[in-house]
Amino acid sequence: MAAADMRPPIESGCPDGFQYMHPAMRRNFGLWKYHDDPQPGVLRHVAINGEQVWTIKAGTQRILDLYTLRKLTKIGDEFADGYIRFTIRSNIEFIVDDEAKVQPLIKALEDEGFIVGGTRNSVTSLSHTQGWLHCDIPGTDASGVVKSMMDELIGEFKAWNMPNRVHMTTSCCQINCGGQGDIAINVQHTKPPKIDHSLVSNICERPSVVSRCPVAAIRPALVDGKPSLEVDEKKCICCGACFPPCPPMQINDAEHSKLAIWVGGNHSNARGKPTFQKLVASGIPNNPPRWPEATAIVKRILKCYKEDARDWERVGEWVERIGWPRFFEVTGLPFTKYHIDNWRGARNSLNASTHIRF
Amino acid sequence: MAANKIYETPMLDVLEDGPWPSFISGIKRLRDNHESQFINDMASSLLGQLEHSYETRKGYWKGGTVSVFGYGGGIIPRFSEVAKAFPESKEFHTLRVQPTPGNYYTTDMLNQLADSWEKHGSGLVTFHGQTGNIMFIGTTTDGTQHFFDEINDYGWDLGGAGPCVRTAMSCVGSARCEMSNANEHAIQRWLVNNFTDDVHRPALPYKFKFKVSGCPNDCQNAIERSDFAVIGTWRDDMKVDQEAFKGYLETKGRQYIIDNVVTRCPTQALSLSDNDEIIVDNRNCVRCMHCLNVLPKALHPGDDKGVTILIGGKRTLKIGDLMGTVVVPFKKLETEEDYESMVEMAEEIIDFWAENGLEHERCGEMIERIGLVNFLEGIGIEVDPNMVSSPRQSSYVRMDGWDEEAVKWFERKAEEAAANA
Numbered sequence: 001m002a003a004a005d006m007r008p009p010i011e012s013g014c015p016d017g018f019q020y021m022h023p024a025m026r027r028n029f030g031l032w033k034y035h036d037d038p039q040p041g042v043l044r045h046v047a048i049n050g051e052q053v054w055t056i057k058a059g060t061q062r063i064l065d066l067y068t069l070r071k072l073t074k075i076g077d078e079f080a081d082g083y084i085r086f087t088i089r090s091n092i093e094f095i096v097d098d099e100a101k102v103q104p105l106i107k108a109l110e111d112e113g114f115i116v117g118g119t120r121n122s123v124t125s126l127s128h129t130q131g132w133l134h135c136d137i138p139g140t141d142a143s144g145v146v147k148s149m150m151d152e153l154i155g156e157f158k159a160w161n162m163p164n165r166v167h168m169t170t171s172c173c174q175i176n177c178g179g180q181g182d183i184a185i186n187v188q189h190t191k192p193p194k195i196d197h198s199l200v201s202n203i204c205e206r207p208s209v210v211s212r213c214p215v216a217a218i219r220p221a222l223v224d225g226k227p228s229l230e231v232d233e234k235k236c237i238c239c240g241a242c243f244p245p246c247p248p249m250q251i252n253d254a255e256h257s258k259l260a261i262w263v264g265g266n267h268s269n270a271r272g273k274p275t276f277q278k279l280v281a282s283g284i285p286n287n288p289p290r291w292p293e294a295t296a297i298v299k300r301i302l303k304c305y306k307e308d309a310r311d312w313e314r315v316g317e318w319v320e321r322i323g324w325p326r327f328f329e330v331t332g333l334p335f336t337k338y339h340i341d342n343w344r345g346a347r348n349s350l351n352a353s354t355h356i357r358f
Numbered sequence: 359m360a361a362n363k364i365y366e367t368p369m370l371d372v373l374e375d376g377p378w379p380s381f382i383s384g385i386k387r388l389r390d391n392h393e394s395q396f397i398n399d400m401a402s403s404l405l406g407q408l409e410h411s412y413e414t415r416k417g418y419w420k421g422g423t424v425s426v427f428g429y430g431g432g433i434i435p436r437f438s439e440v441a442k443a444f445p446e447s448k449e450f451h452t453l454r455v456q457p458t459p460g461n462y463y464t465t466d467m468l469n470q471l472a473d474s475w476e477k478h479g480s481g482l483v484t485f486h487g488q489t490g491n492i493m494f495i496g497t498t499t500d501g502t503q504h505f506f507d508e509i510n511d512y513g514w515d516l517g518g519a520g521p522c523v524r525t526a527m528s529c530v531g532s533a534r535c536e537m538s539n540a541n542e543h544a545i546q547r548w549l550v551n552n553f554t555d556d557v558h559r560p561a562l563p564y565k566f567k568f569k570v571s572g573c574p575n576d577c578q579n580a581i582e583r584s585d586f587a588v589i590g591t592w593r594d595d596m597k598v599d600q601e602a603f604k605g606y607l608e609t610k611g612r613q614y615i616i617d618n619v620v621t622r623c624p625t626q627a628l629s630l631s632d633n634d635e636i637i638v639d640n641r642n643c644v645r646c647m648h649c650l651n652v653l654p655k656a657l658h659p660g661d662d663k664g665v666t667i668l669i670g671g672k673r674t675l676k677i678g679d680l681m682g683t684v685v686v687p688f689k690k691l692e693t694e695e696d697y698e699s700m701v702e703m704a705e706e707i708i709d710f711w712a713e714n715g716l717e718h719e720r721c722g723e724m725i726e727r728i729g730l731v732n733f734l735e736g737i738g739i740e741v742d743p744n745m746v747s748s749p750r751q752s753s754y755v756r757m758d759g760w761d762e763e764a765v766k767w768f769e770r771k772a773e774e775a776a777a778n779a
Contacts (some may be wrong), residue, residue: 006427006428007507008426008427008513008636009426009427009428009429009506009510009515009516009558010510010511011515011555011558012510012513012514012515013456013515013547013550013551013554013557014456014457014458014459014515014525014526014546014547014550014551015456015457015458015513015514015515016458016531016543016547017459017460017462017543018543019464020458020462020463020464020467021460021533022461025533025534026533029532029533030532032532032535032536032538033655033658034536034654034655034658035535035536035654036654036655045534045535045536051612053534055534059378059379060379061378061379061380061381061384062381062484063361063381063384063385063481063482063484063495064384064482064484064485065381065384065385065387065388065481065482066388066392066472066475066476066482066483067384067387067388067391068384068387068483069468069472069483070469070472072468073465073468073469073472076465076468077465082464082465082466083462083463083464083465084462084463084464084465084468085460085461085462085463086461086463086485086486086579087461087530088461088486088490088529088577089483090485090486092485095534097493098429105419108511113379114379115378115379126766127488129487129488130409130487130495131417132408132416132418133404133408133414133495134419134434134436134450134452134495134496135417135419136417136419136420136421136436137417138417139390139417139671140415141408141411141412143381144370144373144412146378147373147376147378147381147382148373148376150378151375151376151377151378151659154377154378161761174674175673175674175675176673176674177488177577177673178488179488179582179583179673180582180583208717208718209718210675211717211718211722214676214677235640239674241675241676247420252415252416252417254414254415254416256452257415259725267576267577267579267580267581267582267583268574268575268576268577268582268647269574269575269576269644269645269646269647270574270575270647270648271622271624271646271648272624272645272646274576274581274582274681276582276679276681279472286415288369288412288415289369289370289372289373289412290372290373293520304426310617311441311614311617311618312618312622312652313649332360343677343678344677345428345678346682
């Protein structure tokens with residue numbers, strides 16, 4: 001097609017949400033008074049004028065085929081007035097303004113295999129990214145890890161058994177698109193990149209690769225007469241930052257790309273300020289199709305948290321209260337030299353006091 | 359119809375077991391049941407490549423350059439490195455499409471998008487990616503253009519990909535939450551739709567994200583996950599319904615209220631009176647939201663609502679994780695002028711960062727490198743003690759401008775007092 005025949009885009013940007021919002025939400029926009037939780041997976045919001053809406057939340061496989069999407073829209077048409085929204089963790093929410101619609105909607109969702117839950121103090125569905133399905137730099141899969149873990153944690157998704165909500169995330173590289181979580185399962189590379197020197201000069205813009213390295217371990221080099229890059233392996237922290245701009249610097253390794261588990265990430269300002277997650281376990285094999293070793297550690301941490309944390313304590317707050325030594329004691333996880341931070345600002349994470357629990 | 363070639367997928371087949379919905383079963387439905395040969399073959403080939411990844415523990419997609427006519431971004435190009443073995447998914451690009459603030463849809467609109475996508479794409483979609491876009495996963499280069507042309511005609515536009523202003527996100531907000539202090543919809547659309555050119559034509563040092571949460575619970579994860587976080591808050595007294603509070607006291611008990619409300623206040627701004635009322639020291643309340651979360655019928659945000667703006671949150675690359683920093687402690691958002699001044703501030707910030715940021719340096723990393731004060735001077739915002747957790751601890755700083763700075767502070771305070779008089 002000649003450029004003259006091409007259709008110029010309409011730069012409409014972010015569309016107006018009000019056109020797709022349930023009328024009860026439009027009517028009461030900014031006029032809500034309170035909410036309560038009639039049962040797991042269901043919220044009831046009450047407006048100042050007394051009007052009510054019920055939200056029914058369900059987990060999905062997130063990577064949706066159109067058959068599944070149409071199942072959800074059909075349920076929405078038949079049971080939920082034709083309106084749908086998605087949470088930022090890719091759960092689906094149907095919002096209705098008649099209590100009589102709640103139970104039939106739950107039944108319709110469950111009959112089609114969707115999992116109603118994920119509200120209040122449950123374990124929510126893992127937020128995740130693309131993994132082997134679509135990403136260009138992944139060390140592992142994302143959807144498969146989530147499926148495997150949620151198969152095991154489904155009871156906690158459907159219930160209210162946790163001290164507070166548990167947001168879990170998973171990421172397929174150390175860029176960590178999955179984000180902060182109460183528990184995060186992330187790839188951790190353990191060996192420097194393997195460089196295909198025959199390709200570097202053709203594919204990579206070498207100065208930008210050099211500047212991408214957080215520890216200045218990459219320098220230009222001539223290898224076999226061709227311009228390439230070399231890595232100072234003593235300095236290299238195996239983060240994989242060079243791999244996206246320079247695919248011949250392969251960081252992923254079937255054996256040496258491991259999984260690490262981090263806890264205590266929290267975005268909310270409730271009680272304390274938002275917090276970053278902290279390393280608790282690493283060296284976990286990247287073991288498809290079910291990643292049983294990672295799931296076992298997650299379940300062990302959840303069990304200890306559930307038994308020991310107080311109401312409203314998120315995982316990180318629980319650990320802060322009982323102390324990190326006790327966390328490693330109750331979970332049985334090893335504490336190693338790798339748990340002690342040496343990145344910028346690391347001294348702030350060291351104990352400069354005599355506050356010690358005996 | 360059926361795919362021309364079916365690959366053995368023993369490892370993926372394992373992911374069809376178990377109670378959680380299976381994405382593998384979904385891809386197989388597209389492979390086996392869909393009437394389009396294109397979709398059958400693409401789904402089959404995708405399963406073949408994914409199985410290969412599971413067996414070898416490696417990814418086999420490479421990026422490239424694909425865009426639609428008139429734009430420079432918005433598509434995530436994917437070309438298979440193993441296309442010889444799995445040819446029908448050799449091009450498998452994703453379109454990022456901007457949803458509404460709060461992610462609202464009618465079923466009719468979702469069905470219409472599904473109709474378009476099965477004409478031009480793989481039939482796989484995600485609501486939503488971590489940047490907030492609808493991800494239409496998997497189509498050819500031609501397919502990206504045709505699909506975009508079709509959905510663009512009925513109101514949908516591409517999101518950001520690459521070094522550009524990215525798709526923005528908001529929590530459910532005022533549409534369904536009593537905690538909200540802001541019109542998240544208006545904030546998101548005022549901000550991101552002012553930068554459509556910067557969304558579609560990547561020319562910034564790196565990505566720049568706007569996220570909006572209606573209250574400090576920050577369900578949108580804005581402080582940590584966005585360069586420009588807008589968080590709803592209020593500055594007058596929180597509202598207390600003592601009758602509702604007594605209801606909680608009766609049903610939950612005194613100890614529960616003491617252990618889970620009064621003693622959990624981070625600034626000890628709550629107490630339980632002898633006549634069973636809750637007393638709030640509003641001057642010391644930091645709007646953390648905890649007591650409102652526990653007692654939603656009894657405690658509510660005040661009436662003098664506005665937003666706090668934090669700048670510079672981001673994930674790991676390259677210097678480590680950063681939370682956003684308070685740059686505007688409180689801003690009213692009521693009039694058109696209020697929204698315009700917020701947008702102008704965003705323009706100042708993006709312009710300053712575009713001028714001064716290094717390649718691949720997020721705004722928060724630039725602030726870390728040059729210091730908050732240089733950043734504030736660059737965007738014309740005065741210092742405020744709400745921007746710090748504490749004043750500096752190190753004496754290693756040149757302070758010969760102290761007297762002038764102290765005068766500025768008192769002048770500013772006098773102006774504020776006059777304005778509030």
